[in-house]
Amino acid sequence: MSSSVLTRPTAPLDPPPPDYQRRAGIGVDDLPIPSRTARARTRAARAVTASAAIVVFAGLWEVAPRLGLVDRVFLPPLSSALAALGDLAASGELWVHVRASVSRALVGLSIAVAAAVPLGALIGRSPRVARFLSPLLELFRNTAALALLPVFVLILGIGETSKVALVVYACFFPILLSTITGVRTVDPLLVKSARSLGIRPVALFTKVTLPAAVPTIFTGIRMAGAASILVLVAAEMVGARAGLGYLVTASQQNFQIPAMYAGILAIAFVGIAINTALLLIERRVSRWRPAA
Amino acid sequence: MTAALQLTGVRKDFVLRGRGSAARFTAVRDLDLTVAGGEFLAIVGPSGCGKSTLLDLVAGLTAPSAGTIELDGVPVVGPGTDRGVVFQQYALLPWRTARGNVELGLEAVGVPRRLRAARAQEHLDLVGLTGFEDRYPHELSGGMKQRVAIARALAVDPQVLLMDEPFAALDAQTRESLQDELLRIWRATGKTVLFITHGIDEAVYLGQRVAVMSSRPGRITRTIDIDLDPQPGRDVRSDPAFGRLRHEVWSELQAPQHDREVAHV
Numbered sequence: 001m002s003s004s005v006l007t008r009p010t011a012p013l014d015p016p017p018p019d020y021q022r023r024a025g026i027g028v029d030d031l032p033i034p035s036r037t038a039r040a041r042t043r044a045a046r047a048v049t050a051s052a053a054i055v056v057f058a059g060l061w062e063v064a065p066r067l068g069l070v071d072r073v074f075l076p077p078l079s080s081a082l083a084a085l086g087d088l089a090a091s092g093e094l095w096v097h098v099r100a101s102v103s104r105a106l107v108g109l110s111i112a113v114a115a116a117v118p119l120g121a122l123i124g125r126s127p128r129v130a131r132f133l134s135p136l137l138e139l140f141r142n143t144a145a146l147a148l149l150p151v152f153v154l155i156l157g158i159g160e161t162s163k164v165a166l167v168v169y170a171c172f173f174p175i176l177l178s179t180i181t182g183v184r185t186v187d188p189l190l191v192k193s194a195r196s197l198g199i200r201p202v203a204l205f206t207k208v209t210l211p212a213a214v215p216t217i218f219t220g221i222r223m224a225g226a227a228s229i230l231v232l233v234a235a236e237m238v239g240a241r242a243g244l245g246y247l248v249t250a251s252q253q254n255f256q257i258p259a260m261y262a263g264i265l266a267i268a269f270v271g272i273a274i275n276t277a278l279l280l281i282e283r284r285v286s287r288w289r290p291a292a
Numbered sequence: 293m294t295a296a297l298q299l300t301g302v303r304k305d306f307v308l309r310g311r312g313s314a315a316r317f318t319a320v321r322d323l324d325l326t327v328a329g330g331e332f333l334a335i336v337g338p339s340g341c342g343k344s345t346l347l348d349l350v351a352g353l354t355a356p357s358a359g360t361i362e363l364d365g366v367p368v369v370g371p372g373t374d375r376g377v378v379f380q381q382y383a384l385l386p387w388r389t390a391r392g393n394v395e396l397g398l399e400a401v402g403v404p405r406r407l408r409a410a411r412a413q414e415h416l417d418l419v420g421l422t423g424f425e426d427r428y429p430h431e432l433s434g435g436m437k438q439r440v441a442i443a444r445a446l447a448v449d450p451q452v453l454l455m456d457e458p459f460a461a462l463d464a465q466t467r468e469s470l471q472d473e474l475l476r477i478w479r480a481t482g483k484t485v486l487f488i489t490h491g492i493d494e495a496v497y498l499g500q501r502v503a504v505m506s507s508r509p510g511r512i513t514r515t516i517d518i519d520l521d522p523q524p525g526r527d528v529r530s531d532p533a534f535g536r537l538r539h540e541v542w543s544e545l546q547a548p549q550h551d552r553e554v555a556h557v
Contacts, residue, residue, distance in 0.1 A: 187383075189379060189381055189383045190383055190385060192353060192379070192383070193377065193379055193383035193441075194385075194396065195353060195371050196351050196352075196353060196371050196375070196376070196377040197371070197373070197376075197377075197396060197397035197400055197444070197445075197448060198371050198372050198373045198397065198400045198401065198448070199396070199397075199399075199400040200400070203399070203400060207385075207396065207399070208385065211385070211387050212385075212387075214387075286387070288386055288387040288388070288428050288430075289386070289387075289430070
């Protein structure tokens with residue numbers, strides 16, 4: 001986990017004297033510095049390795065239906081799925097569904113963050129609250145979110161509320177658990193030294209405990225981001241008039257198979273986009289950490 | 293000189309909870325200690341003798357089980373900005389720059405933002421970190437981190453500086469240069485310093501007096517006056533008097549426990 005930055009420094013070292021290379025018998029000229037072209041070559045090689053599996057997968061998807069290895073009707077080549085995706089994007093239909101899904105996911109995720117972080121902080125700081133709430137939370141946590149979908153629909157109706165509520169439910173627990181861990185594993189020495197400076201409990205929490213827990217909390221938020229799309233798509237498949245899950249099932253029922261695959265691709269891209277966005281935010285709020 | 297810090301009959305018990313039983317462990321007992329205003333007192337003792345417990349008590353981070361701790365006649369009841377603490381492991385906030393860390397204590401006292409920056413700068417200059425204000429702790433060496441920690445403790449303008457083996461994690465060269473820096477800062481600021489260490493040389497080199505602490509339970513067995521005058525450019529450690537004092541402290545630490553018990557009766 002990313003909480004390693006909170007551990008005590010291992011080997012404190014002072015900077016070497018400016019002439020350490022001469023003392024150690026190292027000539028500055030002896031150090032091999034890779035040329036610009038060599039570096040560009042390594043970077044290109046790395047990019048090839050990283051994308052090889054994707055390229056092979058895309059190639060198989062394209063070729064297998066064309067060669068008749070699979071039924072073209074049920075698994076059309078990648079190019080026709082991408083063409084369908086292009087058509088959906090051009091007609092504007094795709095954006096309606098993307099907007100519906102992304103806004104539900106983000107609203108749900110935001111509500112979950114707003115609720116789970118304070119509660120997690122409270123549980124993490126107070127053993128009594130933890131003992132009181134843990135059994136109940138454990139019970140809820142192990143209840144699959146999708147099992148509750150009928151309940152949400154029954155109570156909240158088939159509209160937006162039930163879907164957002166489901167996302168909140170699915171996002172809540174990863175964030176709650178990571179916040180509890182984050183708050184509990186704050187280096188006690190940081191707390192002790194802040195207390196010695198006369199910092200009062202409330203300021204201690206906002207200035208020391210919470211910032212120290214941010215990296216751990218963000219691990220949970222990213223897990224929640226992945227979970228939000230997962231349950232949302234399932235919810236949209238059951239009852240919705242817009243959203244990427246709806247696009248997939250509706251296309252399948254209308255036998256627009258390329259459009260169905262286009263919808264699946266769109267879900268994958270949205271998932272990646274949300275994770276990337278969360279990663280960027282995480283990097284921004286934890287810029288103080290040494291580059292990994 | 294006035295007694296800045298007065299510890300009288302201080303005792304600290306910890307309750308160790310085992311399975312179905314609770315045992316009491318006395319870390320510090322019958323501890324008397326007087327530190328004069330502006331004095332540099334080094335406390336030396338073996339590991340586990342309750343040195344850190346003693347420092348926590350003076351810092352107000354824990355309360356004594358018995359006895360009193362007074363600072364200028366006022367009982368210590370909790371942490372306060374009249375005492376600044378420097379820990380062995382720096383304890384800097386990794387998400388704050390050197391300046392941000394020094395400002396932490398000033399925020400607690402409620403110093404306005406503009407003044408905070410100036411005060412932080414002044415103290416970073418004092419510890420020789422001019423130009424490193426915007427570095428994060430992970431960009432600083434161990435010695436520099438400890439300088440930031442010293443600046444942070446001094447920035448709130450405490451009367452007493454409490455130091456818990458502050459140089460123990462540093463390499464020998466850095467330690468020696470920081471010892472001289474500390475003496476310079478002490479002379480420049482006139483603070484009372486309570487310096488805890490397990491190094492005899494360090495205690496003799498830095499302290500005007502060295503208090504020797506025994507273990508289990510911890511108490512001060514003897515205080516030894518140090519009449520050396522470590523000045524820059526003077527190799528005090530090679531002085532025969534240094535060796536003699538060093539031996540005196542060493543002998544006191546070697547003295548068998550029961551002799552002291554008898555001597556106390």
